[in-house]
Amino acid sequence: MSARNAILARLKSPPPLAAEAAALLDTPERPAVDATNLESEFLARLALPSVNASHDVIASLTDLPAAIARYLHAENEPLTLCCPPDPRLAPCDWSAFTLHANAAPDETATLAIARLGIAETGSLIFETSPTAPMLPNFLTLHHIVLLPVAAIAAHLEDAPLPGPQPRAHYWITGVSGTTDIEGTYVRGAHGPRYLHVILLRGGILPVT
Amino acid sequence: MSDFTTPSFLNRADAALADPILKIAVERTAGTAEAKRAIAIDAFPDFEAARTRAAAIKDHVIAHLGPYLEQFEASAIAAGAQVHWAQTADEACQIVMNICKAAGAKSVARSKSMLGEEIGLPHALEEAGIGRVETDLAEHIIQLADERPSHIIWPAMHKTREQVSALFKAKHRTPHEEETIAAMAQSARRELRAKMLGADVGISGANFLIADTGAVCTVTNEGNAELSLVPPRVHIVTAGIEKIVPSMPHAIPMLRMLARSATGAALTQYTTFYTGPRRSGDRDGPEEMHIVLVDNGRTKMREEGLADMLRCIRCGACMNHCVVFRQIGGHAYGGTYPGPMGAVLTPALDGLASNRDLAHACTLNGKCQEVCPVKIPLPTLLKGWREKSWREGLEPTSMRAGLGLWAWVATRPALYRLGTGLAIRAIRLLGRKGWIASLPLAGGWTRYRDLPKPAAQSFMTQYQREQRK
Numbered sequence: 001m002s003a004r005n006a007i008l009a010r011l012k013s014p015p016p017l018a019a020e021a022a023a024l025l026d027t028p029e030r031p032a033v034d035a036t037n038l039e040s041e042f043l044a045r046l047a048l049p050s051v052n053a054s055h056d057v058i059a060s061l062t063d064l065p066a067a068i069a070r071y072l073h074a075e076n077e078p079l080t081l082c083c084p085p086d087p088r089l090a091p092c093d094w095s096a097f098t099l100h101a102n103a104a105p106d107e108t109a110t111l112a113i114a115r116l117g118i119a120e121t122g123s124l125i126f127e128t129s130p131t132a133p134m135l136p137n138f139l140t141l142h143h144i145v146l147l148p149v150a151a152i153a154a155h156l157e158d159a160p161l162p163g164p165q166p167r168a169h170y171w172i173t174g175v176s177g178t179t180d181i182e183g184t185y186v187r188g189a190h191g192p193r194y195l196h197v198i199l200l201r202g203g204i205l206p207v208t
Numbered sequence: 209m210s211d212f213t214t215p216s217f218l219n220r221a222d223a224a225l226a227d228p229i230l231k232i233a234v235e236r237t238a239g240t241a242e243a244k245r246a247i248a249i250d251a252f253p254d255f256e257a258a259r260t261r262a263a264a265i266k267d268h269v270i271a272h273l274g275p276y277l278e279q280f281e282a283s284a285i286a287a288g289a290q291v292h293w294a295q296t297a298d299e300a301c302q303i304v305m306n307i308c309k310a311a312g313a314k315s316v317a318r319s320k321s322m323l324g325e326e327i328g329l330p331h332a333l334e335e336a337g338i339g340r341v342e343t344d345l346a347e348h349i350i351q352l353a354d355e356r357p358s359h360i361i362w363p364a365m366h367k368t369r370e371q372v373s374a375l376f377k378a379k380h381r382t383p384h385e386e387e388t389i390a391a392m393a394q395s396a397r398r399e400l401r402a403k404m405l406g407a408d409v410g411i412s413g414a415n416f417l418i419a420d421t422g423a424v425c426t427v428t429n430e431g432n433a434e435l436s437l438v439p440p441r442v443h444i445v446t447a448g449i450e451k452i453v454p455s456m457p458h459a460i461p462m463l464r465m466l467a468r469s470a471t472g473a474a475l476t477q478y479t480t481f482y483t484g485p486r487r488s489g490d491r492d493g494p495e496e497m498h499i500v501l502v503d504n505g506r507t508k509m510r511e512e513g514l515a516d517m518l519r520c521i522r523c524g525a526c527m528n529h530c531v532v533f534r535q536i537g538g539h540a541y542g543g544t545y546p547g548p549m550g551a552v553l554t555p556a557l558d559g560l561a562s563n564r565d566l567a568h569a570c571t572l573n574g575k576c577q578e579v580c581p582v583k584i585p586l587p588t589l590l591k592g593w594r595e596k597s598w599r600e601g602l603e604p605t606s607m608r609a610g611l612g613l614w615a616w617v618a619t620r621p622a623l624y625r626l627g628t629g630l631a632i633r634a635i636r637l638l639g640r641k642g643w644i645a646s647l648p649l650a651g652g653w654t655r656y657r658d659l660p661k662p663a664a665q666s667f668m669t670q671y672q673r674e675q676r677k
């Protein structure tokens with residue numbers, strides 16, 4: 001008998017009832033979030049020491065390059081940016097920047113667009129696609145994330161995508177950190193040391 | 209040496225107790241973890257109800273494990289992954305080695321996985337001559353030191369900063385200069401990044417397997433899982449069959465419990481759901497994804513009264529709160545898993561005969577069960593091992609005589625109360641400033657640590673006095 005059949009033979013049981021599985025999710029215990037004030041709830045979580053992210057607010061997508069330049073100047077970094085090949089960024093004028101699509105092993109700054117922000121935890125939700133690579137978001141020192149205010153949701157339960165899944169669906173809640181040496185927190189373990197969220201208030205991103 | 213337990217465990221515990229540096233190292237991390245968890249749980253609206261829910265989700269899965277595994281397999285295959293099944297640790301390693309060979313792998317990047325340790329994957333890779341890069345900072349430390357993990361969340365908990373500093377200076381190409389923990393972490397970052405990016409295969413465990421989508425979920429604080437699993441051409445997952453949850457929404461309450469119980473955070477920094485290999489047009493991600501579903505004793509645990517233990521989400525809270533673990537650290541337990549959950553798991557994984565003494569490394573104070581996010585009755589399961597060991601005649605003679613007397617007395621309530629009253633008076637005589645300096649039959653323990661002196665009266669005596677008032 002194959003290992004598969006041997007294991008399954010020992011685990012014989014009636015199929016689970018969908019209703020029983022669904023009932024396990026009724027009224028979950030979770031931190032309260034003021035649904036009428038998602039932006040400030042999200043920003044409050046973003047500022048927690050455990051998340052450790054900074055933020056800026058822009059009125060329109062065309063303000064994005066200037067906001068990134070402001071951030072990189074303040075951090076004493078050059079205007080070099082790993083930028084995803086996302087057509088929604090077409091309105092931006094990047095003439096002040098040196099742009100590239102593939103991240104270097106020691107990339108300084110990478111831009112990404114989050115699909116959602118989660119107020120409960122200050123998390124940013126991403127999926128991979130031909131216009132959204134994953135690796136640059138982990139190789140970079142400064143992770144700069146564009147998030148439309150309208151895309152802030154209350155709870156983690158709002159994150160899952162229905163239907164067929166992308167190759168990777170990932171939640172980022174703060175910067176790369178470790179407590180592996182004596183339990184002492186250090187930021188920038190393997191991935192980004194800095195996370196900077198740029199909230200886009202005016203309008204929703206153009207549809208691809 | 210007393211024979212209250214077999215020499216192997218006692219020797220290790222004795223050595224651990226005599227090591228003052230170990231005690232400092234364990235206390236620094238476990239103490240911080242305990243404090244952070246307490247703050248996180250206080251801030252959570254109804255942690256008790258959340259524990260009940262988390263336990264119910266896992267119980268539901270364990271009750272229907274077969275059908276859920278088949279559903280997971282079908283979904284993962286539909287997403288383009290290849291699914292393999294292994295009944296034993298050796299089978300699992302063999303499957304991984306075959307995939308590595310077929311991929312022509314010279315180097316493998318590993319993202320920390322206790323299942324990998326359990327099945328002996330580091331050793332198997334070594335035997336096959338495949339270079340292994342441990343990418344979790346703590347796993348990197350113990351790889352350099354050629355040691356085993358001593359904790360399931362902080363594998364290098366037993367090392368002080370001074371020891372880590374010396375290790376990195378000896379082994380890193382461009383080690384830190386400043387004697388700070390931040391500088392040491394930077395040294396590891398420099399050392400590991402190129403190796404991660406150059407690996408042929410990335411190997412991870414899974415925190416959750418999502419039955420309805422076929423996704424594999426990993427959580428890390430460092431982002432090392434993503435850096436180890438996205439660049440290589442092949443991603444291999446080795447996961448215990450109990451890691452299933454019905455859907456991503458079911459993983460969410462579990463993730464809330466895991467992060468709070470492990471590190472006191474609301475959520476781990478990086479939570480990723482991987483579904484199959486790279487899609488057409490994707491700019492990164494592996495071309496092949498393999499998932500090895502590992503039994504290694506789990507079906508047997510389910511059949512033989514240890515189904516509760518299959519709820520474990522490997523958060524480490526039970527060991528952080530265990531008075532014995534805090535004194536002796538993880539290595540003394542001898543198995544892959546230390547602390548209370550290890551004392552329950554190791555006899556199931558490695559056999560009771562050589563591990564019967566682990567069940568005695570417990571004061572039955574119940575703290576582990578109290579903090580467990582999935583309500584595993586660890587003290588009851590440990591008592592189960594004690595009884596089984598007794599039934600199977602594995603206990604040494606002095607233990608059998610002592611326990612035999614206890615059992616005889618304990619089944620006679622009046623005698624039992626009298627007996628414990630007598631014992632309390634006897635133990636009080638040994639007491640010094642409220643602490644017991646030495647106890648017959650527990651020499652290994654009290655040689656280096658004092659035991660708290662018992663209350664002046666037994667609980668039952670005090671209780672009855674209160675009732676009469």
Ligand code: SF4
Nearest residue numbers: 520521523524526580
């Ligand atoms: S037994 Fe409970 S407390 Fe211990 S590691 Fe498992 S889930 Fe966590």
